[in-house]
Amino acid sequence: MAAVPLCLEPRLEPRLASLLGAEDLLHTLVDALGSPLNVVLPDQIAENAERFHATYCRHRLSGQVFFAHKANRSSALVRRLAATDAAVDVASLGELQHALGAGFTPDRIMATGPKTPEFLWLAARTGVTINVDSDTELDDLAAVVRGHRLPRVQILLRLSAFEATSGVTVLTRTSRFGSPVGELDSLLDTVERHGDAVELTGIGYHLDTTSLDEKAVALEGCIRALDACRSRGLRPRAVDIGGGFGVNYLADGEQWERYTSALTNAVLGRRPPMTWRGHGYGLRNEAGTLRGSLGLYPAHRPVAAERYLDELLSRPAPSLGGRPLATLLLENLCDLFTEPGRALVDQCGLVLARVLEVRRTDAGEHLVRLGMKADDVSLEEHGVLMDPVVITREGAPAAVGGEPVGVYLAGSLCLEADLITRRMVLLPRLPRPGDLLAFANTAGYCMDFRSSRAQHQPVARAVAVWQEAGSWRWCLDEVYWPPMCPGGQP
Ligand SMILES: Cc1ncc(COP(=O)(O)O)c(C=O)c1O
Numbered sequence: 001m002a003a004v005p006l007c008l009e010p011r012l013e014p015r016l017a018s019l020l021g022a023e024d025l026l027h028t029l030v031d032a033l034g035s036p037l038n039v040v041l042p043d044q045i046a047e048n049a050e051r052f053h054a055t056y057c058r059h060r061l062s063g064q065v066f067f068a069h070k071a072n073r074s075s076a077l078v079r080r081l082a083a084t085d086a087a088v089d090v091a092s093l094g095e096l097q098h099a100l101g102a103g104f105t106p107d108r109i110m111a112t113g114p115k116t117p118e119f120l121w122l123a124a125r126t127g128v129t130i131n132v133d134s135d136t137e138l139d140d141l142a143a144v145v146r147g148h149r150l151p152r153v154q155i156l157l158r159l160s161a162f163e164a165t166s167g168v169t170v171l172t173r174t175s176r177f178g179s180p181v182g183e184l185d186s187l188l189d190t191v192e193r194h195g196d197a198v199e200l201t202g203i204g205y206h207l208d209t210t211s212l213d214e215k216a217v218a219l220e221g222c223i224r225a226l227d228a229c230r231s232r233g234l235r236p237r238a239v240d241i242g243g244g245f246g247v248n249y250l251a252d253g254e255q256w257e258r259y260t261s262a263l264t265n266a267v268l269g270r271r272p273p274m275t276w277r278g279h280g281y282g283l284r285n286e287a288g289t290l291r292g293s294l295g296l297y298p299a300h301r302p303v304a305a306e307r308y309l310d311e312l313l314s315r316p317a318p319s320l321g322g323r324p325l326a327t328l329l330l331e332n333l334c335d336l337f338t339e340p341g342r343a344l345v346d347q348c349g350l351v352l353a354r355v356l357e358v359r360r361t362d363a364g365e366h367l368v369r370l371g372m373k374a375d376d377v378s379l380e381e382h383g384v385l386m387d388p389v390v391i392t393r394e395g396a397p398a399a400v401g402g403e404p405v406g407v408y409l410a411g412s413l414c415l416e417a418d419l420i421t422r423r424m425v426l427l428p429r430l431p432r433p434g435d436l437l438a439f440a441n442t443a444g445y446c447m448d449f450r451s452s453r454a455q456h457q458p459v460a461r462a463v464a465v466w467q468e469a470g471s472w473r474w475c476l477d478e479v480y481w482p483p484m485c486p487g488g489q490p
Contacts, residue, residue, distance in 0.1 A: 005404045006259050006274065007426045008299065010386045010440040011251045013347045015044055019465060020438055022472050023391050026352055029463060029474065030436060035354035035371030038447050038462040040072070040477060042080030044348045049086040051306040052338065059313050059326035061336045066110050068243045068341030069095045071444045076464035076480035077348060078102040083482035089243075089339040090128075093119040100126065110156070110240075112206070112339065113177075120144050124153045129201065131156045131240065134179055135190045142194035156202040156240050156337075157187060162221035165319040178205060181221050184228055192232065200234045206242025206339060210298060212308070215241065216315040216325065223320060223328050239329060240337035241312070246304040247346045249297070249386050249441060256300035259385070263423075264290060276408055279422040281383070296383040305343035342444035349443030351377045351460065352391075353420075355435045356412070365424075366407040368431055373411045374418050375450040376460055377439045382446055387425045391436040405430045409437070413455055 012020065019026075019041065030037050045067070052065045066089035067081055075098070078088065082103035090096040091113035099109050109128040111119065115137060123130050124144050132138050132155050145153055160178030179187050191200050203225050205218045222239045229236045250256050265271045267283045268290055275281070282295030303311055313326035313336075320328055329336055353372040361367050374380065388409075404426040411418035431437065439446070451459045462477035 004258060005426055006262050007255055007404060008259055008385050008387050009251045009255060010389070011248055012440060013044075015041055015467070016347045016350065016440060018467070019350070019472065020389055020391070020440065024394065025465075025472050025474070026391055026436060026438065027393065030352050030354055033461045033463065034458060035352065035436075036376045036460040037352045038074075038349060038460045038477075039352065039474075040074045040076050040349040040443060040447075040462060040464050041347070041466070042074075042076045042464050042480065042482070043466055044346075045077050045081050045344060046084050048305070048344050048346055048348070049081060049084050052309065052340065052344070053085065055306040055309050055313070056336060058310065059330075061313070061326060061329055063238060063335035063337050064108070065344075066337060066339045067344045068112075068339045069099065070113075070449070071341035072345050072349070073448045074349075074443075074462055074464070074477050075102065076462075076477045077345065077443070078104075079480060080482050081344075082108075086344075089131075089341075093122060096122055096126075096128070110337070110339075112158070115140075117144070121148070124148070124150050127151065127153070129154045129156060131158050131204070133158050133177055135187055138187075138190050138194060138198065142197040145197035152197060152199050154201045155191075155198045156204055156236075156238065157184075157191070157200065158240075159184065159203055159205050159218075159222065159225065160207075162205070162218040164217045165220075175208065181225060184225055188229065188232055188234065191234065200229065200236050202236045202238030202240055202335070202337065203229065204238075204240025204242060204337060206240075207244060209244060210246055210301075212303075212312055212315065215244070215312050216317070219312065219315075219325050220317040220319060220328075223317065223325070223332060223334075226332055226334065237333070238335040238337050239332075240339065243339040243341045243343070245306070245308045245338070245340045245343040246298075246301050247342050247441070247444060248301045248304045249299040249384055253300040253302065260294065260296075263294075275423045276419055281423075296385060299385055305340070305346055308343075309338065345443035347441055347443075349441075349447055351439040351442050351447055352436050353377070353439070355431045355433050355437060357433060358407075358430060361408075366405060366430060367410055368407045368437075369410045369412065370420060370437060371412055372420065372460075373413050373452070373454060373457060374420050375452050375454070376411075377420060377442055377446055378450040379439065379442065379446050380419070380421055381450055384446060385421075385423065386440070387427070388437040388439050390427050390429070390431050391438055393432070393434040393436075404428055407431075412457060 087108040158178040161180040409420035464480040
């Protein structure tokens with residue numbers, strides 16, 4: 001029996017699938033604006049935010065969905081979001097300026113992450129909510145507020161190091177961010193000391209984990225921490241559960257299972273290599289025994305984004321009578337804040353690159369060199385494995401039936417390590433110079449988080465695209481503004 005090809009086909013919702021079908025437009029854009037090219041779909045981010053809000057409604061919760069801006073630099077995405085009910089989480093001075101300039105008012109902005117004095121000042125001056133990372137940051141903020149005679153600033157406290165109380169061991173990762181919940185008392189002493197400068201309006205966490213168990217423990221810990229605040233006369237009214245809702249990148253779970261087991265076998269030498277020079281993505285073969293762990297994003301995640309939120313809110317809280325976490329938030333009259341990054345830009349963009357050269361290595365492998373650097377689509381860096389989509393040049397023969405072709409994708413830097421993927425990707429046929437490869441669903445972190453000007457090579461231009469009267473329209477990302485009349489042109 002012929003072996004099943006080890007494809008990893010991207011999951012495409014109708015809007016992104018339709019864009020990939022607009023092949024002439026995509027070629028025209030790259031001809032005009034160069035390779036690589038980032039393409040974003042602002043209407044999709046509005047739809048994604050709506051899905052999060054619908055989940056709040058299903059649990060009868062009020063609150064705000066803050067887009068974690070760090071996931072993508074695009075102006076079009078942020079401006080489109082400003083025209084919805086959603087809010088934005090900014091993690092740098094530049095992101096804060098960008099959000100204000102996109103039309104977000106301070107009541108719809110939260111400043112998170114590590115902060116410079118300038119970032120703290122602009123956040124305090126404009127009156128955005130500040131998610132405080134530590135007691136020293138609280139001291140710095142209070143000094144800024146007093147020094148500049150600013151109005152009291154609303155703050156949230158970011159907590160960490162939660163422990164399960166149910167007797168079941170839940171592994172929790174340590175984080176260099178946030179204050180350990182065990183030190184809440186002394187943190188609240190600092191809040192009280194700075195009562196003239198700050199008002200505590202909420203507490204929360206952000207955990208860099210996919211584990212629902214860890215998140216449920218943290219949310220339960222936050223609900224318990226509300227009581228500690230109230231016993232001192234403080235009045236927090238929101239719990240912020242951060243981001244990390246995830247994205248389901250792949251169309252087919254079986255492909256993912258097949259791929260990861262084949263990779264394991266390849267590392268053990270039980271099948272031909274599937275990666276460049278035997279790279280194991282964290283796995284290694286020690287005298288026939290598999291060691292290490294797979295350092296990959298779980299690319300097939302049926303429970304992701306708003307479904308993940310739904311599951312988290314439905315989880316029981318063992319130390320609080322076993323009632324669902326959403327019910328406990330309601331009983332505490334608490335708003336829910338979320339900070340989805342990756343999940344809010346799911347299906348919101350793709351990166352295009354032109355094929356420059358196709359050749360064979362000494363070992364007989366197909367090597368496809370692209371007009372992009374590895375940092376222009378940091379799928380590898382983020383451990384997201386997905387096959388690109390081939391967009392043939394007009395006149396080129398359409399994909400022929402039969403077996404897909406395995407190729408390695410190389411970047412344009414004069415550097416051995418500049419590989420777009422360290423694994424063999426499967427394409428329906430061998431591409432030719434002039435074809436495009438589309439890296440679909442890369443708006444979350446993979447598009448522009450790492451891009452550089454190494455070797456004086458350009459960073460990708462970005463365009464925004466939208467559908468109007470059945471056809472695709474586009475403009476440069478920086479000149480996009482949301483429709484002035486709904487359904488009209490930007
Ligand atoms: C404080 C904070 N909030 C939200 C996010 C967004 O996480 P994600 O993109 O996984 O939703 C991050 C990501 O690093 C973060 O640091």
